[in-house]
Structures are given as C-alpha cells and as structure tokens.
Amino acid sequence: MMKHYKTMVQIGLNILYYRKQQGLTQEQLAEQIGITQQHFQRIETAHSVPSLSTLLDIADALGVPVQKLFDAR
Template sequence: MDKQHQQKYQQLGLNIAYYRKQCGMSQIRLAERVGISRTHMSRIETAECAVSLDVIFSICAVLDISPDKLFDFRQ
C-alpha cells in the first residue's frame, strides 16, 4: 500500500473509531454486530489492513451513519 493510500486508511480507521465511541460501543461489540473478529476490527481501525466495501457498509449500518461520514478526511 503506498503512502497516500495508507494515510486514507488511517483516517478511515480513525473515523470508524470516533463514531463507534460516539455510540458508546466497544470494538468487540461492533465487530460482533458487523460479523468480523475483534482482531480484524482493530486492524481496520489502525490501518493495518484494507477493508472491503461490504464491511464498510455493515459498519455504517450498525453505527447508523452514512458512508460519507467515514470518508470525511480532514486535512
């Protein structure tokens, strides 16, 4: 993954963590509701792996947010 993409995945992960915490949800609970492991959720939030659109849409559904909120990358 090149540096530009890595930065975007980092921001995506930070946004997921932000909205998860706003909902008062633990990483474990979000992972369970999305249907992935807690380890995978942790790796998504810390940009250690890429994330599929299916998982992104599931995260958004669980957090009751639109996908554009996750892709609001502030400079």
C-alpha cells in the same frame, strides 16, 4: 506501505470516533457486523483494508452514511 494509507488511517479514525460516540467497544461492533475483534482492530488502526461490504456494514452499525467514514476531520 499501501498506496492509500493516509485514507485508510482517516477511515480508521472516523470509525473510532463514531464507535466511541455510540459507546461501543471494538468487540461489540465487530460482533454486530460479523467479523472478529482482531480484524476490526486491524481496520481501525489501518493495518487491514476492509472490503466495501465490510465498510458498508460498519457504517450501518454506526448509523452513519458510509461517506462520513471518508471525511477529513
């Protein structure tokens, strides 16, 4: 598997947490940041590695600093 898989899982879980806090669906958030729902789902489940630009877009859409997406819970 990929070298940073555990980190990608953590990022996905944090995205899920903040997305649920905002009451957004995967489709709604994906649309806000200009990616497909399928791509978003793959990011959230650590099956795809997002670009830095996409991570920044996700953090902006969720209203959290990008560092929060890396926090261990």
